[in-house]
Amino acid sequence: MSISVRDATSDDAEAIARLCAQLGYPVESRIVPGRLARLESDPNARSLVAEAASAVAGLATVHLRFTLNHEAPIAQLTLLVVDEAHRTHGVGRALVNAAEEWSRSRGAKRFVVTTALRRADAHAFYERLEFKHTGRRYGKDFS
Ligand SMILES: CC(C)(COP(=O)(O)OP(=O)(O)OC[C@H]1O[C@@H](n2cnc3c(N)ncnc32)[C@H](O)[C@@H]1OP(=O)(O)O)[C@@H](O)C(=O)NCCC(=O)NCCS
Numbered sequence: 001m002s003i004s005v006r007d008a009t010s011d012d013a014e015a016i017a018r019l020c021a022q023l024g025y026p027v028e029s030r031i032v033p034g035r036l037a038r039l040e041s042d043p044n045a046r047s048l049v050a051e052a053a054s055a056v057a058g059l060a061t062v063h064l065r066f067t068l069n070h071e072a073p074i075a076q077l078t079l080l081v082v083d084e085a086h087r088t089h090g091v092g093r094a095l096v097n098a099a100e101e102w103s104r105s106r107g108a109k110r111f112v113v114t115t116a117l118r119r120a121d122a123h124a125f126y127e128r129l130e131f132k133h134t135g136r137r138y139g140k141d142f143s
Pocket residue numbers: 023080081082083086087088089090091092093094113114115116119120121122124125128129
């Protein structure tokens with residue numbers, strides 16, 4: 001299957017909404033362009049979609065964070081989801097590779113991702129892509 005990765009645009013709003021819903025974060029497609037615009041205006045963020053067979057098959061976002069304790073920015077994969085109909089055909093790998101390539105080109109020396117404990121499939125996927133399990137994530141929802 002031929003897979004290409006490109007920047008997401010507002011024309012992808014419906015596909016992005018569908019993919020966010022598959023990840024467990026439903027959003028109306030009319031809301032998506034505003035969210036995309038926020039990321040587009042951030043030079044340290046990028047939104048990517050993967051196309052397979054002329055359809056949007058996956059979505060990823062990546063952010064660069066500058067910190068006081070590291071000279072180089074740290075890249076974080078902040079969203080990754082592949083359409084249920086296109087999984088295990090290399091789409092996720094293509095998106096991660098594109099995000100990594102951009103992060104390296106911007107000077108990052110480290111690439112991180114956090115993933116929920118319940119996402120066992122994602123854990124296996126990241127380990128297959130040579131990410132090491134090095135920490136825990138703690139979270140708190142503001143009420
Ligand atoms: C996790 C996810 C992004 C993987 O995408 P994908 O397109 O199916 O993965 P790929 O086909 O690119 O797989 C890349 C490698 O990982 C392996 N892999 C993928 N899913 C796997 C799984 N569940 N168990 C074991 N290995 C897996 C593949 O076999 C492949 O290995 P290979 O290249 O040596 O053959 C996709 O399953 C998904 O969207 N899951 C639901 C959302 C999610 O969990 N997102 C991550 C949130 S942090």
